Amino acid sequence: MSFSLYEDLGHDITRIDTAMLREELAACYLLRGGDEFAIIETGTHHTVPIILDLLAERGIARERVKYVIPTHVHLDHAGGVGGLMAALPEATLLVHPRGARHMIDPARLVAGATAVYGEAAFRETYGEILPVPESRVRTPGDGDEVTVGDRRLVFLDTPGHARHHFCVYDPASAGVFTGDTFGLSYPPLTTEKGPFILPTTTPVQFDPPALQASIGKLMALKAERMYLTHYGPVGDPDTLGERLRGQVDDYVDLAERVAGEVGDDRLEAALRTALRDYLFCQVREHGVRMDDQRLDAVLGMDLTLNSQGLAVWLRSRRAA
Structure with missing residues (x-):
């Protein structure tokens, strides 16, 4: 099956590939309710033309987009917010x-990311980050609802990956737009056993008990599907959620073991090696036949970010 930037998923939802770094890394979603639309996640500033092209291709006037909804403000989810809002009056x-x-x-978001990536790499990956007028911003709390046409969306506060994270429950599709709370599941790792899922512990606000509670909160909805940002829809949330919660426990145990074996100067590298060994073993048990080089291409960025996030978490506990 050939790759497409856009995929209709049923229930008046379209998956849009954000074209960040590689295919099937990050997604955003166009949701229709009657004559109105919402865009959930935005990708980076480079994603904005992709979203606008889809609207034009389908004859959707930009004025009909009622809401732009990033699940949290990490730039792979919200980097395109300012540019998109400027184009959607x-x-x-x-x-x-x-x-x-x-x-x-x-400004602080850009400064922090630039310090990590460097100016040139930041611009190449994320592009320009534009501000949004305060008058155009609303901040729904836990349990708050909005309507898109005749469609109801429910917001759920879901910390653990980040304290500024909510998920969006869509009763019409019996689905949840989960951001990073319900982990990552890349299509190349799907086998006859189904999707392979893993937690994401990127810096700097990983909180294991909060994440466990948030995953449980999503599972309690008894939804039929989860719309992951990384990547696409997955079914059987109960099975995947239990697996994910077990992996969060495994990450904590792994991090604590490594921290007891190496000094702080070697912590992130040792965590990355241990995570790689753990995940590659899990992937192979799941039936994935890729060689190590291909697995590194699929999981390498997450291994680096997750080891950094675990290191930050360990150091913050030590400092508390």
Whole structure:
């Protein structure tokens, strides 16, 4: 099956590939309710033309987009917010209360990411990060609802990956737009056993008990599917959620073991090696036949980010 930037998923939902770094890495979603639309996640600033092209291709006037909804303000999810809002004159930004200030004034967000990646790499990956006028921003709390046409969306506060994270429950599709709370599941790792799922512990706010509670909160909805940002829809949330919760426990045990074996100067490298060994073993048990080189291409970035996040978590516990 050939890859497409757009895929209709049923239930008036379209998956859009954000074209960040590689195919099937990150997705955003166009959701229709009657004559109105919402865009959930935005990808980077480079994704904005892809979204606008889809609207034009389908004859959807930009004025009909009612909401832009990033699940949290990490730039692979919200980097395109400012550019998209500038192009959608009637849209309101719905963002977690803890993340709104970073969308209104993204200077600190940009400075932090630039310090990590460097100016050139940051611009290449994320592009320009534009501010959003405060008058166009709303901050739904836990349990708050909005309507898109005749369609109801429910917001759920779901910390653990980040404190500025919510998920969006869509009763019409019996689905949840999960951001990073319900982990990652890349299509190349799907086998006859189904999707392979793994947690994401990127810096700097990984909180294992909070993440466990948030995963449980999503499972309690008894939804039929989860719309992952990384990547696409997955079914059987109960099975995947139990697996994910077990993996969060495994990550914590692994991190604590490694921290007891190496000094701080070697912590991140040792964590990455241990995570790689753990995940490659799990992937192979799941039936994935890729060689190590191909697995590194699929999981390498997450291995680096997750080891960094675990290191930050360990150091923060030590400092507390």
